[in-house]
Amino acid sequence: xxxxxxxxxxxxxxxxxxxxxxxxxxxxxxxxxxxxxxxxxxxxxxxxxxxxxxxxxxxxxxxxxxxxxxxxxxxxxxxxxxxxxxxxxxxxxxxxxxxxxxxxxxxxxxxxxxxxxxxxxxxxxxxxxxxxxxxxxxxxxx
Numbered sequence: 001x002x003x004x005x006x007x008x009x010x011x012x013x014x015x016x017x018x019x020x021x022x023x024x025x026x027x028x029x030x031x032x033x034x035x036x037x038x039x040x041x042x043x044x045x046x047x048x049x050x051x052x053x054x055x056x057x058x059x060x061x062x063x064x065x066x067x068x069x070x071x072x073x074x075x076x077x078x079x080x081x082x083x084x085x086x087x088x089x090x091x092x093x094x095x096x097x098x099x100x101x102x103x104x105x106x107x108x109x110x111x112x113x114x115x116x117x118x119x120x121x122x123x124x125x126x127x128x129x130x131x132x133x134x135x136x137x138x139x140x141x142x
Contacts, residue, residue, distance in 0.1 A: 010068045024050045025061040029071060029085045036074070036082035036095075036104045074130070076104065094131040100140035107133065 007026065008018050016022075028045040029037070037045075043058045062083050066073040071083045076097060082104070094107040116126045135141075 007068075007070050010070060014068060016064060021046075021050065021053055021057050022061050022064075024053060025058060025065070026070075029065075029083070033085050034106065036076075036084050038080050038082055042083065076132070078102075094133065096133040096135060096137075098137035098140055099134055100136055103137050105137065107131075 011018050011022070018026075024046050025042060027049065028042050032045070039055065039059050039062055042062065043053070043055050046053045046058060062071060062073070062081075065071045066083065069086055072086055073081050073083055074095070075081055076095075096105050096107055097103070098105075112129055112131065116129070119126055
């Protein structure tokens with residue numbers, strides 16, 4: 001079963017159809033794997049494929065896909081949510097944001113497992129975490 005089949009099944013199991021608009025938004029997300037797109041970014045890229053798609057449709061689709069854990073939804077400092085395709089439902093990753101150019105890069109290593117285990121031994125139930133580093137990317141640091 002392909003990732004697209006899994007997503008179609010998730011939509012179907014939650015009584016949603018894979019409409020042309022949703023398929024267009026999904027195509028944009030697949031074509032931009034690893035990128036952190038705002039809804040406006042998704043709209044601009046979607047309009048190249050489907051000129052009549054509207055911002056409300058894009059927002060609703062991204063929210064629905066986030067609720068189904070098809071995309072990650074993360075708030076960054078500019079007060080906008082950014083979306084990225086979920087590639088591995090069990091993988092938590094973190095971000096480093098360049099304070100000069102605004103580039104957002106992923107930190108793939110999840111080094112918080114030990115901290116989570118430590119907190120759970122103290123009786124806490126950890127359900128999620130979100131970590132952002134701020135600094136300067138290698139290009140801006142030159």
